[in-house]
Amino acid sequence: MSLLAVYRTMLLQKLEQLRILFAEMERALIAYSGGIDSTLVAKIAYDVLGDRALAVTAESPSLLPEDLEDARVQAAEIGITHEVVQTHEMDNPNYRENPVNRCYFCKSELHDTLKPLALERGYAYVVDGVNADDLSDYRPGIQAAKERGARSPLAEVGVTKVEVRELARRLNLPWWDKPAQPCLSSRFPYGEEITVAKLQRVGRGERYLRNLGLKNLRVRSEGDTARIELPAEQIKEFVLTTELPTLVAAFQDYGFTYVTLDLEGYRSGKLNQVLLQTNQR
Numbered sequence: 187m188s189l190l191a192v193y194r195t196m197l198l199q200k201l202e203q204l205r206i207l208f209a210e211m212e213r214a215l216i217a218y219s220g221g222i223d224s225t226l227v228a229k230i231a232y233d234v235l236g237d238r239a240l241a242v243t244a245e246s247p248s249l250l251p252e253d254l255e256d257a258r259v260q261a262a263e264i265g266i267t268h269e270v271v272q273t274h275e276m277d278n279p280n281y282r283e284n285p286v287n288r289c290y291f292c293k294s295e296l297h298d299t300l301k302p303l304a305l306e307r308g309y310a311y312v313v314d315g316v317n318a319d320d321l322s323d324y325r326p327g328i329q330a331a332k333e334r335g336a337r338s339p340l341a342e343v344g345v346t347k348v349e350v351r352e353l354a355r356r357l358n359l360p361w362w363d364k365p366a367q368p369c370l371s372s373r374f375p376y377g378e379e380i381t382v383a384k385l386q387r388v389g390r391g392e393r394y395l396r397n398l399g400l401k402n403l404r405v406r407s408e409g410d411t412a413r414i415e416l417p418a419e420q421i422k423e424f425v426l427t428t429e430l431p432t433l434v435a436a437f438q439d440y441g442f443t444y445v446t447l448d449l450e451g452y453r454s455g456k457l458n459q460v461l462l463q464t465n466q467r
Contacts, residue, residue, distance in 0.1 A: 220257030418451030
């Protein structure tokens with residue numbers, strides 16, 4: 187048997203394990219952001235459980251309105267019942283002050299909202315889209331979810347990020363190659379206070395770039411400076427083909443004073459490198 191055939195067999199085995207896992211749950215509420223991880227979880231849960239699966243998206247200033255609309259469209263395409271709840275992490279000073287464990291306070295608010303809802307509706311489990319690769323990254327929010335009894339089917343079965351996309355493609359999800367889009371709070375260096383106004387200007391900046399046809403990108407916010415991250419191979423074309431004065435004027439209208447381009451290029455989780463540097467000292 188070829189390596190490719192072995193890989194396909196292992197992938198199908200993981201898919202079957204996920205189906206068995208949901209069948210054993212009988213009812214499940216999915217913490218559904220609209221990203222590809224939680225979308226895959228929602229798809230498999232719905233295929234197994236039907237109307238005994240519920241997808242719930244948390245709406246807050248750290249979620250782009252476009253991402254919320256994507257979540258609605260995707261849920262409708264899957265067929266799963268979808269609801270939106272409000273979360274209030276911005277009311278927590280521990281979150282606004284943006285410490286290195288900021289994500290812990292965000293996920294605490296999320297699961298403190300979802301768990302009572304699940305119990306009220308008769309769902310024994312709240313599940314999320316954490317995958318096996320996430321367990322090796324710095325993700326303090328995972329601990330907050332575990333403390334509140336949430337389960338992570340993808341991680342439990344050992345599904346990696348690459349396998350998430352491959353399974354989504356095999357299940358005919360049109361969004362299998364959708365770029366990762368973590369919450370807007372991840373655009374700020376640790377220690378810089380997060381405000382609604384700052385979240386909004388970052389969101390508007392990223393929306394501007396997406397309207398130019400760009401996909402994998404980040405607008406990092408450092409004080410009054412916007413630092414644009416694009417894949418390194420796209421930087422040259424971007425500079426040559428974009429009306430830079432128009433872009434700068436737009437970003438300044440959003441509230442930034444300075445607009446820069448990161449010459450290293452886009453890298454997911456880049457702001458976590460300060461943690462590695464600190465640990466190496």
